Amino acid sequence: MIRVLFFAKLREALGTSSLNLEYSGDVAGLKQVLSLRGEAWRQVLAQDNILCAVNQQVAADDQSLSSSDEVAFFPPVTGG
Amino acid sequence: MFVRVLVQEDDFDVGDELGRLRSENSGAIVQFVGVMRERNEGDVVQSMLLEHYPGMTERSIEAIVSEAAERWSLHGVTVIHRIGELLPGEQIVLVAVSAKHRQAAFAGCEFIMDFLKTRAPFWKKEQLGDGSSRWVDARSSDDDAAQRWQ
Numbered sequence: 001m002i003r004v005l006f007f008a009k010l011r012e013a014l015g016t017s018s019l020n021l022e023y024s025g026d027v028a029g030l031k032q033v034l035s036l037r038g039e040a041w042r043q044v045l046a047q048d049n050i051l052c053a054v055n056q057q058v059a060a061d062d063q064s065l066s067s068s069d070e071v072a073f074f075p076p077v078t079g080g
Numbered sequence: 081m082f083v084r085v086l087v088q089e090d091d092f093d094v095g096d097e098l099g100r101l102r103s104e105n106s107g108a109i110v111q112f113v114g115v116m117r118e119r120n121e122g123d124v125v126q127s128m129l130l131e132h133y134p135g136m137t138e139r140s141i142e143a144i145v146s147e148a149a150e151r152w153s154l155h156g157v158t159v160i161h162r163i164g165e166l167l168p169g170e171q172i173v174l175v176a177v178s179a180k181h182r183q184a185a186f187a188g189c190e191f192i193m194d195f196l197k198t199r200a201p202f203w204k205k206e207q208l209g210d211g212s213s214r215w216v217d218a219r220s221s222d223d224d225a226a227q228r229w230q
Contacts, residue, residue, distance in 0.1 A: 005133070007131060007133055007201065007203060008131050008203035008205070008215060009203070009215045053133070053136055053201070056133070056135055056136035056139055056140075057136075057139075058199075072133060072136070072201075074133065074201060074203070075203065075215070075218070076217075076218030077197075077198065077199065077200060077201050077202055077203065077218065078202065078203050078204045078215075078216045078217070078218050079130070079132070079161060079173070079196060079197060079200050079201075079202025079203070079204070080114055080161075080172070080173055080193065080196050080197040080200075080202070080222075
């Protein structure tokens with residue numbers, strides 16, 4: 001089971017802050033699986049500027065995921 | 081090296097924080113304080129909501145501080161970033177750096193702030209005077225500022 005988190009604009013667009021699912025594969029594949037949940041999901045995950053972190057470290061699309069990983073998707077950061 | 085990283089709703093006292101960095105070995109303390117502006121993109125902003133990714137936020141700031149400490153000989157670093165609702169004129173962020181001489185303290189402070197802006201997972205949402213709200217977009221000028229340290 002992996003845990004997936006969404007933040008800021010993405011969380012609002014999806015109406016979801018977190019979910020758990022059984023998945024093995026890489027980040028790109030996870031995006032494809034999540035995109036099947038509906039049109040909002042497909043649109044949000046197709047944006048080319050969304051960022052991904054795996055276990056709280058920024059990760060690329062080809063990073064492979066294993067059980068109990070925490071994966072987060074979020075827009076470019078705007079702190080400071 | 082003294083390192084103090086805090087992510088909190090409460091305001092902070094700059095004088096207290098600088099006092100924690102003062103020592104007989106440190107000839108320089110440089111501080112940056114980010115303050116919420118009332119106007120952004122030509123609109124009046126009534127308040128701002130700061131969201132973050134608990135856990136990753138602290139880790140990413142600590143990683144930035146470590147990178148700064150590899151580049152310059154720093155004695156102490158304090159980073160405090162507020163979250164939750166903020167009003168115009170309120171303090172948002174403090175980066176304070178102590179070192180033997182000012183050059184390292186100035187550079188370290190600027191480096192940490194530039195990377196905090198582009199790497200630490202915070203997001204701002206503005207409440208405007210007309211009742212609408214909007215997420216603040218990332219600025220390419222912030223990416224450029226971080227890029228020059230590469």
